[in-house]
Amino acid sequence: QVQLVESGGGVVQPGRSLRLSCAASGFTFSGSGMHWVRQAPGKGLEWVAVISKDRSNKYYADAVKGRFTISRDNSKNTLFLQMNSLRAEDTALYFCSTADTGSLRYWGQGTLVTVTS
Amino acid sequence: QSALTQPASVSGSLGQSITISCTGSSGDVGGYNYVAWYQQHPGKAPKLMIYEVSNRPSGVSNRFSGSKSGNTASLTISGLQAEDEADYYCGSYTTSGSWMFGGGTKVTVL
Numbered sequence: 001q002v003q004l005v006e007s008g009g010g011v012v013q014p015g016r017s018l019r020l021s022c023a024a025s026g027f028t029f030s031g032s033g034m035h036w037v038r039q040a041p042g043k044g045l046e047w048v049a050v051i052s053k054d055r056s057n058k059y060y061a062d063a064v065k066g067r068f069t070i071s072r073d074n075s076k077n078t079l080f081l082q083m084n085s086l087r088a089e090d091t092a093l094y095f096c097s098t099a100d101t102g103s104l105r106y107w108g109q110g111t112l113v114t115v116t117s
Numbered sequence: 118q119s120a121l122t123q124p125a126s127v128s129g130s131l132g133q134s135i136t137i138s139c140t141g142s143s144g145d146v147g148g149y150n151y152v153a154w155y156q157q158h159p160g161k162a163p164k165l166m167i168y169e170v171s172n173r174p175s176g177v178s179n180r181f182s183g184s185k186s187g188n189t190a191s192l193t194i195s196g197l198q199a200e201d202e203a204d205y206y207c208g209s210y211t212t213s214g215s216w217m218f219g220g221g222t223k224v225t226v227l
Binding site: 035037044045046047050057059060061095100101102103104105106107108109110 | 213
């Protein structure tokens with residue numbers, strides 16, 4: 001079955017960087033686009049970024065553009081999110097998800113990022 | 118990139134039907150059939166309930182149905198059950214190549 005396991009979250013000071021990973025299994029990773037979505041504590045879902053299956057296309061939410069970079073390693077079935085210049089408002093649970101038929105089909109359980117001084 | 122507009126809460130009695138609306142613009146909901154609905158129980162990851170406006174993934178109850186008219190999509194839950202109590206989010210592809218979610222609707226089963 002499809003499994004997505006996020007890791008790399010933690011507590012970080014404003015202005016610092018963090019790199020999230022999402023290990024995928026149970027499907028052909030190289031054949032699927034992938035998303036990052038975040039959810040601040042007690043708030044709704046916020047789409048963050050998407051990358052195409054071959055890495056040729058990447059799109060970002062305005063809130064993270066220029067600070068976050070989505071990437072993937074198809075040889076290791078792993079998705080990444082490099083987060084730089086972190087702000088307090090980036091505090092959230094970060095989910096990875098598969099891009100499928102106009103939707104986000106499968107979701108991981110998330111990794112928590114807390115930005116605080 | 119403003120969020121799609123959903124009612125903050127909707128409630129219904131056991132066995133009743135409820136409908137959640139999701140209003141966007143011609144640049145997202147109205148312009149594409151890439152509208153989906155997600156269910157999220159507290160402390161859990163979201164679950165896809167409807168994709169491409171009205172299609173159900175395998176395993177999702179046929180009590181859940183989706184539709185769209187113009188810039189507004191809708192999710193209907195018929196025969197409301199206790200386990201349907203959750204937060205529901207709509208999501209849509211947008212003209213800029215990005216994606217967008219609604220603010221979420223808390224469904225309460227009375």
